[in-house]
Amino acid sequence: MVAAPFFAIAQSSLFDKFEDMNDVSSVIVNKEAFKMLSKFKGSGPEVKEYMDLVQNIESFRVFTTENSAIASQMSVTIDSYLKSSKLTELMRIKDKDANVKIYIRQGKDENHVNELLMFVNDMKNKTNQQAVILSLTGSIDLNKISTLVEPHIPNSGKHLKKQ
Amino acid sequence: MSLWSVVLLFIACDLTPSLQKYIVESKENNEYIAIDLPASIISLNETEVSEEIKATLATIKKMNFIALQITDTNKALFESEKQKVKTILKNPEYKELIKVNNNGTNIVVCYLGKEEAINEVVIFGSDNKKGLAVVRVLGENMNPADIFKISQVINIDSNSTQVKALKGILGGFK
Numbered sequence: 001m002v003a004a005p006f007f008a009i010a011q012s013s014l015f016d017k018f019e020d021m022n023d024v025s026s027v028i029v030n031k032e033a034f035k036m037l038s039k040f041k042g043s044g045p046e047v048k049e050y051m052d053l054v055q056n057i058e059s060f061r062v063f064t065t066e067n068s069a070i071a072s073q074m075s076v077t078i079d080s081y082l083k084s085s086k087l088t089e090l091m092r093i094k095d096k097d098a099n100v101k102i103y104i105r106q107g108k109d110e111n112h113v114n115e116l117l118m119f120v121n122d123m124k125n126k127t128n129q130q131a132v133i134l135s136l137t138g139s140i141d142l143n144k145i146s147t148l149v150e151p152h153i154p155n156s157g158k159h160l161k162k163q
Numbered sequence: 164m165s166l167w168s169v170v171l172l173f174i175a176c177d178l179t180p181s182l183q184k185y186i187v188e189s190k191e192n193n194e195y196i197a198i199d200l201p202a203s204i205i206s207l208n209e210t211e212v213s214e215e216i217k218a219t220l221a222t223i224k225k226m227n228f229i230a231l232q233i234t235d236t237n238k239a240l241f242e243s244e245k246q247k248v249k250t251i252l253k254n255p256e257y258k259e260l261i262k263v264n265n266n267g268t269n270i271v272v273c274y275l276g277k278e279e280a281i282n283e284v285v286i287f288g289s290d291n292k293k294g295l296a297v298v299r300v301l302g303e304n305m306n307p308a309d310i311f312k313i314s315q316v317i318n319i320d321s322n323s324t325q326v327k328a329l330k331g332i333l334g335g336f337k
Contacts, residue, residue: 019264026264032278033260036307 014081015063015133018074023067029060031138053147058138060148064129071121071131078119078133087117098123104142113140118149181251182285186299189229189244194237198328200226204320219309223302228329230296245289248297252287267291280304 018024034054065071078101081087087103094100099122105115114137121131134149190197202223233241252259257273264270268290276282282302289295320326 019262022267024264025266026262028259028262030259030261032258032274033272035278036260 013059013061013135014077015061015135017077018063018065018070018133021065021070023065023070025064027060027062031058034060049144050147053141053144056139057136059136061133061135063133065131066128068130074119074131074133075121078117081117085115087115094122096124107139111142113142114138116140116142116145181254182248182297182299185247185251186227186229186297189231189297194231194234194240196230196232198228198325200228200325200329202226204323204326215309216313219306219313222305223300223310225301227299227301228296230294232294233292241294245295248287248289248295252285257285276304279306279308281307 019026019028034057038051038055063074065074082103085105087105090102090104092099092101098120101119103115103117103119104113107114116134116136118134119131120134123129123131136145136148186197189195202220202225205220205223231237231241231244251257252271252273256275258275258278259271259273262269262271269288271287272284273287274281274284282304284300284302284305286298287295288297321330
């Protein structure tokens, strides 16, 4: 019980301030939800693979905005977070559609990371999205993560899989 | 029992009933729509079911539903009530599962208890144009995996007055 408040602090993140902003859409899924999901056993190899992937996830957060002022605020927050955290850059992709940056914190081996942070801005696509922050914590298998990331950041999967 | 654990116990008891208090107060407020659904409206599709299913079903006790619909005159009340629920759910006793926020519509799902023995599930939804709703499912050691398993065989009595009232309200929100 004594540990509970500290645990709660560990769960919150620097990006949570975007959650209450009107022009930001967010999805936050916590460890407990992934744990529960992994108990709804289904059958088939895809289900098994999905369960292996989500079992060790601590949190999953996505913040999306169509507001350019908030997009630049997100960029500032990402920069200051990178300065204070031990993340290393995995890759940076700049093409005609967007500017994508991916950062990781090394996990138990070269295929696993303990944190994955993606930031996409300068988006030029049909949707009006300006910027997306995607943050994943927990033990994450880089080879499998595209299943979770792809729906939020289209075409990101092919970049991650290249690893 | 040490003084420290007494203090902790006191804090725990002091914090957890606040949603209960909020629901009771909302029921007395005419702006709110409130419905209590007893577990008896959930019945089984088949008459012959295993004891295991019956036991799982017995862990669900009742459901509270309250909603506040925005009108021309109660916008301020909506804002203050929304903050009230948000503050209650910030209590770390409520373990947050999923939170989705999209263009002024927010949905939060959280629970009290342990992941395999849940005592309370709270779903809080709010929309800056329509209003807010709180659904609370009360039970005793509810196991989500088991409930998920039996969800195929259960049947909600759609002719009960409570369910009809609920449908009426939900229709009004659209």
